Amino acid sequence: MIYTENTIHETANRGSIEVICGSMFSGKTEELLRRLKRAKIAKQQIEIFKPAIDTRYSEIEITSHDRNSIPSTVVEHSSNILLLASNIEVVAIDEAQFFDMGLVDVCQQLADQGIRVIIAGLDMDFKRNPFGPMPNLCAIADDVEKVHAICVECGKLANYSFRLVSTNDKQVMLGELEEYKPLCRQCYIRLNEKK
Ligand SMILES: Nc1ncnc2c1ncn2[C@@H]1O[C@H](COP(=O)(O)OP(=O)(O)O)[C@@H](O)[C@H]1O
Numbered sequence: 404m405i406y407t408e409n410t411i412h413e414t415a416n417r418g419s420i421e422v423i424c425g426s427m428f429s430g431k432t433e434e435l436l437r438r439l440k441r442a443k444i445a446k447q448q449i450e451i452f453k454p455a456i457d458t459r460y461s462e463i464e465i466t467s468h469d470r471n472s473i474p475s476t477v478v479e480h481s482s483n484i485l486l487l488a489s490n491i492e493v494v495a496i497d498e499a500q501f502f503d504m505g506l507v508d509v510c511q512q513l514a515d516q517g518i519r520v521i522i523a524g525l526d527m528d529f530k531r532n533p534f535g536p537m538p539n540l541c542a543i544a545d546d547v548e549k550v551h552a553i554c555v556e557c558g559k560l561a562n563y564s565f566r567l568v569s570t571n572d573k574q575v576m577l578g579e580l581e582e583y584k585p586l587c588r589q590c591y592i593r594l595n596e597k598k
């Protein structure tokens with residue numbers, strides 16, 4: 404489903420929290436970029452943050468799997484975002500699952516200051532467990548958009564990110580199509596049993 408614009412942040416300078424979540428390849432970054440493009444057209448002051456851990460495509464840009472990108476500020480800790488977001492109307496955060504739990508309070512504080520906060524991140528890890536601060540961010544959000552990839556096994560909507568590398572069991576492991584594939588429930592269960 405295409406995100407239907409919420410008129411609250413379009414018409415008034417009111418703070419809000421929007422979350423875009425889903426599996427890998429579900430279009431989270433593209434949806435984030437789309438919303439930022441519109442904010443730019445509206446001449447709003449925007450600032451984009453990503454966690455220092457995610458350097459897959461670029462050290463300094465947010466980049467989608469289709470290589471669309473926008474410059475961003477890399478931060479080590481969520482508290483840095485508060486310091487860097489003065490005089491900003493829209494704060495965007497990509498790969499939010501990699502941030503510390505402090506991100507939840509940071510986003511609440513920013514929204515309370517009247518800032519529109521847009522967050523994109525994985526809702527679940529490869530084991531289908533909630534990932535980092537994402538469940539708490541969904542809980543405090545004004546709006547949550549769950550986007551879906553296409554299951555590479557059967558073509559249905561995919562909810563899960565299946566890890567292809569069985570030697571690494573750690574929650575954090577950066578990767579792309581070589582390391583992960585998006586799957587629907589049935590295909591995830593089937594492939595997991597084969598492991
Ligand atoms: N199985 C798939 N399902 C959907 N999109 C896919 C798939 N594999 C590759 N893609 C590509 O990934 C793009 C989405 O990339 P991106 O926004 O970076 O996703 P995310 O941030 O959710 O990982 C799609 O537009 C599509 O071109």
Ligand SMILES: Cc1cn([C@H]2C[C@H](O)[C@@H](COP(=O)(O)O)O2)c(=O)[nH]c1=O
Nearest residue numbers: 426427428528529564574575576577578
């Ligand atoms: C499922 C899962 C993913 N990761 C990593 C793999 C990628 O580097 C990012 C997700 O990027 P995307 O923009 O959503 O495609 O997260 C991980 O570390 N652990 C996992 O369980």
Ligand SMILES: [Zn+2]
Nearest residue numbers: 554557587590
């Ligand atoms: Zn499937």
